[in-house]
Amino acid sequence: MKSASIVAVGNELLNGHRVDTNSNWLQGRLLRLGFRTCRVVLVPDDVEAIAAVLEEVSRISDVVILTGGLGPTADDLTRFALGKFLGRPLEFRSDIWQTIEAFFERRGLKTASTNRVQAYLPCGAKALANPKGTACGIAAEQGGKRYFCLPGVPSEMMAMFDDSVCPELTADGQTDVIEMGKVRCFGVGESVIAEKLGDLMRRDRNPQINTTVHGGDVLLHIVAAAPDPESAGRLIEADKRLLSELLGDAVYGYDDQTLPEIVGRMLKEKRWKLAVAESCTGGLLAKMITDIPGSSEYFWGGWVTYSNEAKIRDLGVSEDLVSRYGAVSEPVAAAMASGAAQRSGADTALSISGIAGPEGGTPEKPVGMVCIGLFFQGRTEVQTFRFAPVGREAVRLRASLTALNWLRLQLKGLTV
Amino acid sequence: MKSASIVAVGNELLNGHRVDTNSNWLQGRLLRLGFRTCRVVLVPDDVEAIAAVLEEVSRISDVVILTGGLGPTADDLTRFALGKFLGRPLEFRSDIWQTIEAFFERRGLKTASTNRVQAYLPCGAKALANPKGTACGIAAEQGGKRYFCLPGVPSEMMAMFDDSVCPELTADGQTDVIEMGKVRCFGVGESVIAEKLGDLMRRDRNPQINTTVHGGDVLLHIVAAAPDPESAGRLIEADKRLLSELLGDAVYGYDDQTLPEIVGRMLKEKRWKLAVAESCTGGLLAKMITDIPGSSEYFWGGWVTYSNEAKIRDLGVSEDLVSRYGAVSEPVAAAMASGAAQRSGADTALSISGIAGPEGGTPEKPVGMVCIGLFFQGRTEVQTFRFAPVGREAVRLRASLTALNWLRLQLKGLTV
Structure with missing residues (x-):
């Protein structure tokens, strides 16, 4: 099996500011192409240091992937370090400059003169297109080893790896x-x-x-x-x-299927529409459903009834119910689900009301307690969950996923 | 300022299975002690490789912290690598062995013979106590450089760093x-x-x-x-x-302030309530606002009007407007913001309607085009943005942040 090294460039990766997640993603991609990652090195924005790391990892790797340091600012030094390591001067490439100018023009902006540095490549290197930003990537070869410089922004890095690096490495021929x-x-x-x-x-x-x-x-x-x-x-x-x-x-x-995607597919097959009414999750459930492209086919819409007033006015939850049982209660969650179904005319509806924390918990209704309502085939059911109070974000995520999973199991029951 | 390197050991850190978060934590701790991390290296469970990395990083660092590879199984090789690099044989330390046996005894367990390897240290090295597990840490010094081996389990690593490594490095007398x-x-x-x-x-x-x-x-x-x-x-x-x-x-x-937090604080100061009406962001804007604990003080709630029907029924957007200009248009975004303000009685309201992609774009309304409406002091204004079509998630995030930033600038204008 061939070997790869990854060099992640950036001061922010070494001063506790940012966790390098790019390298993890790249390892998976490289494995699939038959390259085992033998080293990952994080190195600061420093030409000498980056060049020294290239010296070290080139000895043990067939391929070296660098991420970060391709931007237009003074701390973006990867291109200079690659040039120094390869022993090749940088040259201005007018074709790259034109691409950068076109990128800004399409957005009605003037190109800043600081962007000019992004048009410089080590002699003999190849530019890799970046459809998502101004920083083009760099591909170079020397002594039978291959070097690829990619941007540090994850979305740009991933797109460029899949579009430009992947085909080149596939052509290399692999062992296992x-x-x-x-x-x-x-x-x-x-x-x-x-x-x-x-x-x-x-x-x-x-x-x-x-x-x-x-x-x-x-x-x-x-x-x-x-x-x-x-x-x-x-x-x-x-x-x-x-x-x-x-x-x-x-x-x-x-594989990469998500719960919102799976539930979406089931709804689509049935030609059902879903509506949601959220309190403590505050839009997260709707956001997760609409993360899926094409969700408009089965998602009617929803209410973020964060205030009691919204629950009463928008969903027709009775004021009496709210004051008698509290907003976080099975009766209110049930009324929210029924109200959402009724007002939207959707085939099924989910509701969530709970205590996400960190404040607002009481002995009877502690942080992590969440009531979920489901309107399904003309009936509304409700369940109460007590999730571990491990943080606002975690409780909200757990509540949203639990609601979707309940709907999944109900939909599955229908098909069986 | 003194310099540190971190060496994270483990195959799982190089095959895409686990993101190394230990190093990020250590960087912050080291900085506070006056050590700038100049290199982080991830290396597989391999004696030669670990020793080679130690060779490299010892040249540029005053302190080297290793994490992982101290367990009792066959792939735990850090102690052997340290011994090899230092040129010192390992010796059996009966005091450590007794500590390990005591650890198991307290739990009513018999010590497995595989644990015996954990009692071996390079000659002249010091053991670091591990109150949370069996793997003791290792401290060694050579040529004026200091080496610390810590377990890979984050909770054990952190406790051992704070209890045993921190005092030693502080005692060093720091420069900066x-x-x-x-x-x-x-x-x-x-x-x-x-x-x-x-x-x-x-x-x-x-x-x-x-x-x-x-x-x-x-x-x-x-x-x-x-x-x-x-x-x-x-x-x-x-x-x-x-x-x-x-x-x-x-x-x-x-520092760590976020845009939703800042806007929330401004609203709170004015005792204003905010309502939102979202189409393409599908709940993301509401989710970001309610990520902030205590947001119920200023967030009324919102509508996820994903379907045209929802826009018409829930927000009172006229059917004529939708069919004449389309859901993604300035008139509809304006009507959504006005409708949200009117129906909620909130002081201010934001609306978002756009093409998040990947599908649904046309030449006049390409993916990335987003109309944002703002109801503010009795008037509704609307702006159209053309964000780079770099992915559904990015467009939705950009749209939500842009809406919040617009509101921030308006609120700021009031106070000036």
């Missing part, structure tokens, strides 16, 4: 490939899953199975090694089937 | 401390800022100023070195004032 797949579960603990899987999680098994947890989501990562992508893919598929049988309804999807 | 501050801007490009700052961004200036960008947010990081925290703090404060004067209204906050 690694394929990865995921089985996604909701509503069961990691230790329960570990018990059900038992021997399948052995370290020396191929594929290897690892678990990670996030906001109630348990992900099973399947990592298969094989001589070719097809064989690796077959191993992954077999494991997906096996894990799905073992875990049943807890499995909601595979 | 580092303090950090941020100035946060919105609505101006990084290159424009670079031009305005000019010489202030010189690499050899103290404080050093670095810029990073995220979703239209431009952050200026101020990193000051001084003999004591007070002097460093004064340097930071002076730069905050200087940058604020240079950048004027573009500056919305400092």
Whole structure:
């Protein structure tokens, strides 16, 4: 297997300001292309230091990916460091300059003179297009080793890697490939899953199975090694089937599918419309649903009834109910779901009311307590959950996912 | 200022499975002790590789912190690598072995023989106590450089650093401390800022100023070195004032303040209530506002009018307007803002309607085009923006922040 190194450039990566997540993403991509990452180095914005790191990692790698330091400001020094390491002067490339000017013109802006530096490349290097920004990437080769400089902004870096670097590395010809797949579960603990899987999680098994947890989501990562992508893919598929049988309804999807996406697909198949009424999640549930392109096909819309007044006026929740039971209560959550369904005419509706914290908790209604309502087939049901009070964001995420998962299970019950 | 390097050991850090967050935490701690992190290296579980990295980083660092690879299993190799690099054999330390046995005994368990390896240290090295686990840490000194091996489990690593490493480094007598501050801007490009700052961004200036960008947010990081925290703090404060004067209204906050937080504070001061009406952002704007604890004091609530029907029914947007100009248009955005203000009785209201993509763009209304409406002091204004079509998430984030920033500027205008 060929080897790769990643060099992440930027003072902010070394003074505690930002966690480097680019390298993690790149490792996965490189693995799939048959490159094992043997080193990741974070280095400050300093020409000598970056060049010294290139010296070190070039000895042990077939490919070196650099991220960051391609912008127009004085602390963007990657191009100079690459030139120094390669022993090649930088040259002004008018074709790149024209691309940068065109980028600003399309936005009705004048190009700043500071952007001029972005048109300089080490002699003999190739520019990599950046459809999302002004910083073009750089590709260079020397002594049989390949060097790619990508922007530090994750979205630009990812697009440029997939568009420009990936094809070049694929052409290189690989030895063993690694394929990865995921089985996604909701509503069961990691230790329960570990018990059900038992021997399948052995370290020396191929594929290897690892678990990670996030906001109630348990992900099973399947990592298969094989001589070719097809064989690796077959191993992954077999494991997906096996894990799905073992875990049943807890499995909601595979690979990069999300719960909002899966629920969206189920709604679309039924030609149903969903409406939501949110209190403590404050728009998060609607945001997660509309993260999915095309969600307008099945998402009617929603209410963020953050104040009691909004609940009463917009959803027709009775004032009496709110004052008698409080905004965070099963009767109010039920009235919110019914109200949302009625006012929208949607086929199904979800409501959430709870205490996200950090303030507002009481002994009977502690932080983390959330009531979820579901209007489904003409009936409204309601459930109360007590999530661990591990932070406002976590409670809100957990509540939104739990609501979606409930709807998923109900929709699934219909199809069975 | 003294320099530190961090070496994070573990295959899982190089195959895309786990993001190394330990190093980020350590950087902040080291800075406060007067050590600037000059390198972070992630290296696989391999004795030769770890020793080679130690060779490299010891040349440029006064202190090297290693994390991970101290466990009892076959892939835990850090102690062997340290011994190899220092040129010292490992010796069995019965005092450590007794501590490990005691750890298991307290839990009513028998010590596994595999744990025996954890009692071996390079000759002359010191053990660091681990109150949270079996892996003791290692401290060693050679050629005036100091080496500390800590466990990879974040909670154990942090406790051991604070309990055992911190006092040793403090005792070293520090030269300089580092303090950090941020100035946060919105609505101006990084290159424009670079031009305005000019010489202030010189690499050899103290404080050093670095810029990073995220979703239209431009952050200026101020990193000051001084003999004591007070002097460093004064340097930071002076730069905050200087940058604020240079950048004027573009500056919305400092340090960890966010735009939703700043706008919330302004609304609270005025005792105003805000309502929102969202189409393409689908709840994101409301979610960002309600991310802030206590937002119920100034946030009335909102509508996610994702369908035209919702816009018409819930906000009173006229059907004629929607069919004549389309949902993404200035007249509809204006009607959404007015409708939200009217129906809620809130003092001010924001509306957003746009094309988030990836589908749905046309030549006249391309992906990234967003109309934002603002009801403010009895009048509704509307603006159209054309954001770079760099992805659904980015367009939605940019639109939400732009809406909040517009409201901020209007509120600011009132106070001036």
